[in-house]
Amino acid sequence: MLIDLDALMDLFGLFLLVLIGIELLDTIKIYLRDNVVHVEVVVLVAIIALARKVVVLKVEELSGDLILGIAGLIVALGVTYYLIKKSGLMACRMNEKNRDE
Secondary structure: OOOOHHHHHHHHHHHHHHHHHHHHHHHHHHHHHHOEEOHHHHHHHHHHHHHHHHHHOOHHHOOHHHHHHHHHHHHHHHHHHHHHHHHOOOOEEOOHHHHHO
8 A cells, every 4th residue: 555544644634734724814814804704714614623633633542531522522513503504694794993902
């Protein structure tokens, strides 16, 4: 085999890290330009970051509490994303007053 499974998972984790960085830079750019925070994108970045963490973790070395905590985060982010999509809240405009504080 040309590449082993651990190296492939590390490569995929690196790809997800680059994707997270690109999404965060895009979010910051939009915020600075339009003074708008895209809530959906922020939650998606959190979901991608958690997915990356799950991919690169070695399950054999984890405690049950940590696995339950990660599962709880996955459920919470999934519910949050569902509620954002259902409510139609895609972006949040920041007040100039709040921005200066």
